[in-house]
Amino acid sequence: MTAYIIRRSLLMIPLLLGVTFLSFAIINLIPGSPVMRLRDNPKIKPEMAQMLEKELGLDKPWPIRYVGWLGDLLHGNLGSSMYNGVSVADRILAVLPNTLLLSLSALTLALVCAVPLGIYAAVRHRSWFDHVATVGAVAMYAMPTFWLAMLLVILFSLRFKEWGLPSLPVGGMTDPRGDGGLADRFVHLILPCVSLALIQIGSWSAYIRSSMLETLQQDYVRTARAKGLGQKTVLYVHTLRNAFLPLVTLVGLSLPDLFAGAVIIESIFAWNGIGRLTIEAVNRRDYTLIMGTTLMFAVLTLVANLIADVMYAILDPRIRLE
Secondary structure (H helix, E strand, O other): OHHHHHHHHHHHHHHHHHHHHHHHHHHHHOOOOOOHHHHHOOOOOHHHHHHHHHHHOOOOOHHHHHHHHHHHHHOOOOOEOOOOOOEHHHHHHHHHHHHHHHHHHHHHHHHHHHHHHHHHHHHOOOOHHHHHHHHHHHHHHHOOHHHHHHHHHHHHHHHHHHOOOOOOOOOOOOOOOOOOOHHHHHHHHHHHHHHHHHHHHHHHHHHHHHHHHHHHOOHHHHHHHHOOOOHHHHHHHHHHHHHHHHHHHHHHHHHHHHHHHHHHHHHHOOOOOHHHHHHHHHHOOOHHHHHHHHHHHHHHHHHHHHHHHHHHHHHOOOOOOO
């Protein structure tokens, strides 16, 4: 196991290099630059814009700038923001806990809801609950994240307020008029978390249902029932563990979707996380900040996939990762 983790960690290095190279190339080949707006400002002299480009290193070809950025990265330096000169690492570390809070909360909510739904739908196969759960799973999975978030805002914030019901806040992490305590943060987390989790609930519950139905047809399950074991023993002891194995891989592969969805959700709900920071950096053409957030998302995705592989081996002793 240790050797496998070390090998996978070493393989992350070329993957991260590929991600950073492609990201750096794309953002620099797109027309425009951080000083483009200054050139369009009649109050700014062209000489001043040229001086700023030289100061930021934008007068050099992008491959040379990439090598320089990579050299700084090897020394643990992500550079400074081209917009305000603040350290990129400091800005990312300031909002990283907020993104992790949102993503992990959505992951927990999705698992807590999807697992019982999938199991009960499989046990009650072809019942009305099974049909309703299947249709609901397909509907949730087919909804775009931003559209679903807007629907939740309209219902639980605007309509509830019109109907005189307790409404939920539409943006921010805390109420500036409140104390900013744990309860206030929890209330502001509800809508972003639910918006991010609903799509995963739909796909995961359908997958668990399918996996459970397949496992219930296995010979060892029929043998357990033939021995006279009760339904709960057969379900929770002999079926669930094997049915959960594919779910571990599915969750690991779905984590990039959670991080990508967080970019949209954080922008809609003004959640101060890496996703919102990335959108702001893209709008300002802040190259160094874009590279920093892209690198962070890539690292989180690779680490999440590694954890999923290790958990798969722990749950199934037949798998030897070495």
